[in-house]
Amino acid sequence: MTQDLHDVAVVAKDARTAYEESLHLLSELSPAEADAARSDTLREIAAALERLEHEIKAANERDVEEATLLAKQGKLSKQMVSRLDLFAKPGKWDSMVKGVRDVAKLASPLDICTRATRLAEGQEGAGGALDMYSVTCPIGVLLCIFEARPEVIVNIASLAVKSGNAAILKGGKESRRTAAVLARCIAEALSRSVLPLNLVQMVNTREEIQHLVKMDEFIDLVVPRGSKELVLSIQNETRIPVLGHADGLCSAYVHSDAPHALACALVLDSKLDYPSACNAIETLLVHKDHLTSGLWKELAIALLTKGVRLHCDARSLEVVRNEVLPTHDVASLVEAATKADYKTEYLDLELAVRVTDHVEAAVDHINRNGSGHTDIIICAPCSGAKKSMSAAAIFTRSLSSSSVFVNASSRFADGFRFGFGAEVGISTARTHARGPVGLDGLVTYKYIVKGDGDVAHTVGAFAPGENARAWAHTPIEKVYPSV
Amino acid sequence: MTQDLHDVAVVAKDARTAYEESLHLLSELSPAEADAARSDTLREIAAALERLEHEIKAANERDVEEATLLAKQGKLSKQMVSRLDLFAKPGKWDSMVKGVRDVAKLASPLDICTRATRLAEGQEGAGGALDMYSVTCPIGVLLCIFEARPEVIVNIASLAVKSGNAAILKGGKESRRTAAVLARCIAEALSRSVLPLNLVQMVNTREEIQHLVKMDEFIDLVVPRGSKELVLSIQNETRIPVLGHADGLCSAYVHSDAPHALACALVLDSKLDYPSACNAIETLLVHKDHLTSGLWKELAIALLTKGVRLHCDARSLEVVRNEVLPTHDVASLVEAATKADYKTEYLDLELAVRVTDHVEAAVDHINRNGSGHTDIIICAPCSGAKKSMSAAAIFTRSLSSSSVFVNASSRFADGFRFGFGAEVGISTARTHARGPVGLDGLVTYKYIVKGDGDVAHTVGAFAPGENARAWAHTPIEKVYPSV
Known part of the structure; x- marks a missing residue:
């Protein structure tokens, strides 16, 4: 074993031990007391951040300075530099610290009873029912990998602690000085709390990540947040479940x-509110009737005059050439779509356009080309015609995307907007957590079966025969079982 | 591409197309009507099985004949032959057919609204609320791989159809003739139903499976049921999520x-009710007080006289040597435990034994050696002493196993016993479905956001400023959204 691999195996093992220890330490507390202990730790993190604000600021300035230099040499984007800076944008620092306290205040995602069944009634005289409960619990050890933004370290650490998991965090190398001080804040807070110090650890290099993603005996979930390349490379290297999305197509x-006004407003918001977001639209499918209804012309003019480059199929292109270009000087923004355009996540002021003959064709197009992230239908309002409702029903039921919207901007696909309070990320997986993932995506569940009374609850007692016990299988109150 | 790989790619692609078509076909129906259509298909399967009973019997006889010959040559176990036979054991055939109709009667796991939130109220005058619903939906295409038992083909096909998924099934080669006729029954039933013919397909060879587990663009979940070797080899070969368990330790x-009587009854039931089941216990941890309380001696005698071989640690071995062997002729069943014994799934009349000083040591032992399947604590009944309740609380909260029982046999870890009606298998994964998995484990969920009224529901409308819309984030009634 190389020294590197050895060190990283220690990190992974320590994380697992810390996770198990934390369960031990909190196991004699009630669910509410355990949540209070976790939330107290978060408040310690917030306090530590405030205590070390000047030191964080100094470290962050040095990271920004170095990044600015690299940006001048063309080795880094300006956007990256601005993401790195925790203090330039007013309110960014304050809202990061406030975010930690907000997570502390969220309802605990743990110890929630989601199913409770009486398996068998107690026997007369002898007493002793047999009950089954499904209760939420932490997943275990999370490996979270993200790029530039240093505040994500603090966000993810808060979410991991609140949900009872251990976490190993890796930020971008550009933010390493900031990250080091933030990690110290978290460590200080943990050392003042009842939770184990190694519950949140940091690693620094890509090589460490390459080792860690192989350690499925210690790590239970990988959460990569960042570019498509980052997510794809993680997905390809690990057998551990990955929570995230590579594409937001x-x-x-x-x-x-x-209705024309509704369609224009929703398409513009979905494309233009934040073009580089994963929930911005990359493809516009237009029903063929709108080639002549005037709506496609209206949409094209609205998009082109906002500077959106359109990659059009033959039918939509013809309308733009005949009805838009003669009166608008936007020819440079219009081109014929290639097959690849419908598979491209532009993350920019570009949009692929295709005319479809009916809702089924739109569904087929999305099934073949989309990434299962967020897809929307714009149609007559729900209070309106039966015909449209049927189109919305076909669209919402036929698509397997994690978020399917009717008459709402794709940009609503977001944990905060969904009311989750905090967002782990957006997942396009088909199992476990999907769509915008809040704290709920960082928990799993276990079954607790509790046999009451002096009865020996054996399956033998249910074997056919005289005096055999009978299955009840009736729902009982969903509460955390008292054992 | 070899012909083999080409053929199997067609199977996978056809499954995906059939899945998407089935969503299309049912998308204009209400959730209840769609479930009725799926359940009708199941009743068609049951009818086809009854129609072709003689043909199935003839095919099954030939499979059993061949297997019997192989068993005589020592190339196959007798157990395998008996598992293969659909007709020898009274009631087996009938209960298989009845099982299909039982699944039809189960409540649909689909289209259930599990969360509903008003994101924003409508604006006065303009109307138009913005609501978010989380509703259950199929996962997509399942690849189910299992060994000898031919009835599993019918079980899994029923569960897949009921939960709205497509399935590719692969049985053992010993049952290939039976499987071929069963597959014809399913195909006949599908051809009489509204669902696409390719919704359930069969493949026959391991080579096909090796190709299929790589096709993550078409297949969403792999369900291997069978030996540890089968499950491990699948887990190692695929990046697709796997539902199942390799070990039941x-x-x-x-x-x-x-209490002594309680402990004896529960330990015996957990070990002896069905020793080769995955939910039978393989390790017994005994609190050190029972070295002198007489309970360990009592347990040892009960187990040894039932023929259970005990692999004992030093402390438990001493008691057996001094207090059991002088009066019972079972010395050949007693041996010193090695480290490996605590990691061994015997699936037979063998048990590893270890004395622990307290509940925390038991938890540590299970965390280090167990497989996250099912672990039980036996203690003073829940109506009893506070001290014991604390041990049960520590045990249930500290263990991450998918099933943790208090004073109940480990053999209750089973979908039928949990009241799920049908069992897909038992999963030891930390994400998605865990423990005994019923129909619920074959579904996932999606978010549907519905914007009402003529309002354009843009995120821009929520941007800070005059007349900005406000987030409501209030729960609303959990119903399937009418769109």
Whole structure:
């Protein structure tokens, strides 16, 4: 074993031990007391951040300085530099610290009873029912990998602690000085809390990550947040479940009966509110009726005059050439779509456009080309015609995407907007947590079966025969079982 | 591409297309109507089985004949032959057919609203609320791999159809003739139903499976049922999520205050009710007080006289040597435990034994050696002493196993016994479905956001400023959204 691999195996093992220790330490507390202990730790993190603000600021300035230099040499994007800076944008620092206290205040995702069944009634005289409960519990050890933004270290650490997990965090190398001080804050807070010090650990290099993603005996979930390349490389290297998304290839479909003003407003918001977000649309599907209804022309003018480059199929291109270009000087923004355009996540002011003959064709297009992130249909309002409702029903039921919206901007696909309080990320997986993932995505569940009374609850007692016990299988109150 | 790989790619692609088509076909129906259509298909399967009973019997006889010959040559176990036979054991055939109709009657796991939130109220005058719903939906395409028992083909096909998924099934080669006729029954039933013919397909060879587990663009979940070797080899070959368990290394811990009769009955049931089951215990942890309380001696005698071989640690071995062997002729069943014994799933009349000083040591032992399947604590009944309750609380909260039982046999870890009606298998994964998995484990969920009224529900409308819309984030009634 190389020294490197050895060190990283120690980190992984320490994380597992810390996770198990934390369960031990809190196991004699009630669920509410355990949550209070976790939330107290978060408040310690917030306090430590405030205590070390000047030191964090100094470290962050040095990271920003170095990044600025690299940006001048063209080795780093300006966007990256601005993401790195914790203090330039007013309120960014304060909202990071406040975020930690907000997570502390969220309802605990743990120890929630989601199913409770009486398996068998007690026997007359002898007493002793047999009850089954499904209760939420932490997943275990999380490995969280993200790029530039140093505040994500603090966010993810808070979410991990609140949800009872251990975490190993890796930020971008550009933010390493800031990250080191933030990690010290978290360590200080843990050392003042009842939780084990190694519950949150940091690693620094890609090589460490390459080792860690192989350690499925210690690590239970990988959460990569960042570029498509980052997520894909993680997905390819690990057998551990990955929570995240590589692509946000979102589409909007404008049905035949969509009101024009509604369609324009929703398409513009979905594309333009934040073009580089994963929940911005990359493809616009337009029902063929709108080639002549005037809506496609209206949409094209609205998008082109906002500077959006359109990659059009033959039918939509013809309308733009005949009805838009003669009166608008935007020819440079219009081109014929290639097959690849419908598979491209532009993350920029570009949009692929295709005309479809009916809602089913739109669904087929999205099934073949989309990434299962967020897709929307724009149609006559729900209080309106039966015909449109049917299109919305077909769209919402036929698509397997994690978020399917009717007459709402794709940009609503977001944990905060969904009311989750905090967001772990957005997942396009088909199992476990999907769509915008809040604290709920960092927990799993276990079954607790509790046999009451002096009865020996054996399966033998249920074997056919005289005096055999009978299955009850009736729902009982969903409460955390008192054992 | 070899012909083999080409053929198997067609199977996978056809499954995906059939899945998408089935969503299309049912998308204009209400959730209840769609469930009725799926359940009708199941009743068609049951009818087809009854129609073709003689043909199935003839095929099964030939499979059994061949297997019997192989068993005589020592190439196959007798157990395998008996598992293969659909007709020898009275009621086996009938209960298989009845099982299909029982699954049809189960409540649909689909289209259930598990969360509903009003994201924003409508604006006065303009109307139009913005609501978010989380609703259950199928996962997609399942790849189910299992060994000898031919009835599993019918079980899994029923569960897949009921939960709205497509399935590719692969049985053992010993049952290939039976499987071929069963597959014809399923195909006939599908051809009489509204669902696509390719919704359930069969493949026959291991080579096909090796290709299929790589096709993550078409397949969403792999369900291997069978030996540890089968499950491990699948887990090692695929990046697709796997639902199942390689090991069932279950433990029972007998706490200091456990009543003797209760402990004996529960340990015997957990070990002896069906020793080759995955939920039978393989390790017995005994609190040190029972070295002198007489309970360990009692347990040892009960187990040894039932023919259970005991692999004992030093302390438990001493008691057996001094207090059991002088009066019982069972010395050949007693041996010193090695480290490996605590990691061994015997699936037979063997048990590893270890004395622990307290409940925390038992938890540590299970965390280090167990497989996260099912672990039980035996202690003073829940109506009893506070001290014991604390041990049960520590045990249930500190263990991450998917099933943790208090004073109940480990053999209750089973989908039927949990009241799920049908069992897909038992999963030891930390994410998605865990423990005994019913139909619920074959579904996932998606978010549907519905914007009402003529309002354009843009995120721009929520941007700070005059007339900004406000987030409501209030719970609303959990119903399937009408769109």
